[in-house]
Amino acid sequence: MYEGVVQDxxxxxxxLPGIGPKGAQxxxxxxxxxxxxxxxxxxxxLLQVKEKMRFCEVCGNVAEEERCRICRDTRRxxxxxxxxxxxxDVVAIERTREFRGRYHVLGGAISPIEGIGPDDLRxxxxxxxxxxxxxxxxxxxxxxxxxxxxxxxxLARMLSPLGLRVTRLASGLPVGGDLEYADEVTLGRxxxxxxxxxx
Amino acid sequence: MYIAHLSLTDFRNYAGVELPLEPGVTVFxxxxxxxKTNLVEAVGYLATLGSHRVPNDGPLVRSGAxxxxxxxxxxxxxxxxxxxxxxxxxxSNRARLNRAPVSRTRDVLGVLRTVLFAPEDLALVKGDPxxxxxxxxxxxVARTPRLAGVxxxxxxxxxxxxxxxxxxxQASAGALRTLDAWDAHLARLGGELLAARLATVEVLQxxxxxxxxxxxxxxxxxxxxxxxxxxxGDATTAAALADKLTDALAERRSDELRRGVSLVxxxxxxxxLSLGEFPAKxxxxxxxxxxxxxxxxxxxxxLLCGDGGEPVLIxxxxxxxxxxxxxSRLATLVAGAEQVLVTAAVPEDVPPQLTGVRHVVxxxxxxRVG
Numbered sequence: 001m002y003e004g005v006v007q008d009x010x011x012x013x014x015x016l017p018g019i020g021p022k023g024a025q026x027x028x029x030x031x032x033x034x035x036x037x038x039x040x041x042x043x044x045x046l047l048q049v050k051e052k053m054r055f056c057e058v059c060g061n062v063a064e065e066e067r068c069r070i071c072r073d074t075r076r077x078x079x080x081x082x083x084x085x086x087x088x089d090v091v092a093i094e095r096t097r098e099f100r101g102r103y104h105v106l107g108g109a110i111s112p113i114e115g116i117g118p119d120d121l122r123x124x125x126x127x128x129x130x131x132x133x134x135x136x137x138x139x140x141x142x143x144x145x146x147x148x149x150x151x152x153x154x155l156a157r158m159l160s161p162l163g164l165r166v167t168r169l170a171s172g173l174p175v176g177g178d179l180e181y182a183d184e185v186t187l188g189r190x191x192x193x194x195x196x197x198x199x
Numbered sequence: 200m201y202i203a204h205l206s207l208t209d210f211r212n213y214a215g216v217e218l219p220l221e222p223g224v225t226v227f228x229x230x231x232x233x234x235k236t237n238l239v240e241a242v243g244y245l246a247t248l249g250s251h252r253v254p255n256d257g258p259l260v261r262s263g264a265x266x267x268x269x270x271x272x273x274x275x276x277x278x279x280x281x282x283x284x285x286x287x288x289x290x291s292n293r294a295r296l297n298r299a300p301v302s303r304t305r306d307v308l309g310v311l312r313t314v315l316f317a318p319e320d321l322a323l324v325k326g327d328p329x330x331x332x333x334x335x336x337x338x339x340v341a342r343t344p345r346l347a348g349v350x351x352x353x354x355x356x357x358x359x360x361x362x363x364x365x366x367x368x369q370a371s372a373g374a375l376r377t378l379d380a381w382d383a384h385l386a387r388l389g390g391e392l393l394a395a396r397l398a399t400v401e402v403l404q405x406x407x408x409x410x411x412x413x414x415x416x417x418x419x420x421x422x423x424x425x426x427x428x429x430x431x432g433d434a435t436t437a438a439a440l441a442d443k444l445t446d447a448l449a450e451r452r453s454d455e456l457r458r459g460v461s462l463v464x465x466x467x468x469x470x471x472l473s474l475g476e477f478p479a480k481x482x483x484x485x486x487x488x489x490x491x492x493x494x495x496x497x498x499x500x501x502l503l504c505g506d507g508g509e510p511v512l513i514x515x516x517x518x519x520x521x522x523x524x525x526x527s528r529l530a531t532l533v534a535g536a537e538q539v540l541v542t543a544a545v546p547e548d549v550p551p552q553l554t555g556v557r558h559v560v561x562x563x564x565x566x567r568v569g
Contacts, residue, residue: 001428110377110380111359112360112362112363112366112377113358113359113362117373117374117377118374118376118377119373119374123373126488140303144382146352146355146356146359147359148382150356150359150377150380150381150383150384151380153379153380153383153384154376154377154379154380157376157379157380158376182304183303183306184344184348185345185348186347188345
């Protein structure tokens with residue numbers, strides 16, 4: 001135990017995801033030794049993130065205004081909607097610069113063990129968004145694990161009466177990798193999803 | 200294949216032990232509670248990533264230590280492979296193969312294969328269905344390591360689905376609709392598991408009959424059959440079996456909701472072991488039950504040999520359980536194996552056919568005596 005506020009800081013940092021007791025201690029002493037200007041800037045950003053940021057009322061992504069940058073952008077294709085679990089998945093897909101449609105962030109995946117059902121996710125909002133018929137294709141881009149797959153299956157079934165094109169991201173081999181290093185499940189999926197080569 | 204070296208750190212009662220091993224028969228003798236079984240338990244752990252004695256890893260770590268390390272140098276067709284597993288209860292284990300970390304611990308499955316006979320094997324005949332399912336699933340994984348993932352995923356879907364069913368009374372209509380999604384994945388993974396189990400039982404069947412005839416000559420024929428709670432018809436492929444499961448899930452949906460537990464799937468199935476007309480459980484004598492248990496293990500050994508890569512045979516304290524006729528027949532059957540590790544409290548229990556290296560185990564020390 002350290003004296004006073006240092007211990008409080010370690011305790012608070014230790015509560016953050018991905019930071020254990022040792023890591024918390026390291027960060028705390030780093031901050032203690034750091035330039036006061038830097039620490040003040042960090043503190044201000046921490047406060048601002050709670051004050052200024054909110055979730056986009058359309059897609060559920062993080063936003064500084066009522067709508068996020070992507071939902072405000074009129075150049076984005078309104079007929080394609082990509083459904084993801086978390087805001088960080090939006091960032092990952094944006095990095096590809098391949099996708100020009102819009103997003104819908106669910107806020108997680110279905111997991112009864114963690115007490116997360118469809119009512120805890122932004123599924124109702126998704127159905128409302130699809131009601132006006134502007135969206136032609138829904139891409140289900142939930143994580144390729146059991147909970148993500150179950151969520152995708154559930155959504156696919158919900159969406160099938162709407163007559164939309166519902167697609168799922170492909171699973172398979174990482175680009176630039178070696179076939180021999182792929183695990184059997186991934187390789188098996190890649191076999192299932194093989195496609196015809198146009199010669 | 201054989202193990203050329205076993206090394207334990209903070210495993211059970213061993214603070215540290217380095218044990219060179221040779222092909223052929225090795226016998227560990229010592230009084231009870233000295234650590235004979237712990238040695239072969241560690242070998243089994245390298246092969247299956249689990250103990251044959253306890254369901255979780257807590258008891259494997261020496262008291263006072265936080266983790267154990269088990270290392271085994273496995274020789275197969277003249278090539279060495281070093282498996283290292285660090286067991287930390289409550290956390291996921293770490294494994295290295297030839298000094299390189301593997302991305303998932305289960306990647307080391309299949310490097311070492313063992314068939315272990317233990318006093319607990321009697322439960323294969325007399326015990327609950329889950330003992331027999333575990334036997335079968337471990338055999339599947341030893342033959343096809345990929346199925347370890349299927350088995351793990353199936354268990355996870357099952358836990359998710361059971362949680363949902365258990366809370367179904369309070370759940371909203373929306374939450375209940377997700378049951379269809381879990382059903383789809385239960386059927387897909389269950390179909391895959393069932394297909395592998397059925398195929399394995401089919402090749403195991405003649406081997407069990409043959410092994411039983413060797414252990415207990417001139418008696419009834421032994422059979423092993425797969426008993427599913429679902430009417431499977433003649434479906435054998437994973438896809439066809441998944442369809443059968445889907446139908447059964449639809450049929451039992453209301454029962455499942457009422458009882459709050461998954462009633463359909465390979466987790467409810469069993470292996471039926473029978474002698475002549477009768478099921479071994481409840482009908483077989485103590486001696487016959489032992490013969491049956493030995494026959495099932497010997498058949499598994501035969502099966503793994505046929506797949507290439509003769510497994511290491513481990514006989515943990517079994518001779519004390521058998522009468523002299525069964526002892527001697529078992530010894531004759533296993534004497535020619537590439538490597539046999541035997542533990543016994545009383546040296547005289549080990550039949551004379553099994554001559555080889557002898558070690559005395561006392562108070563966590565292993566000493567070679569001949």
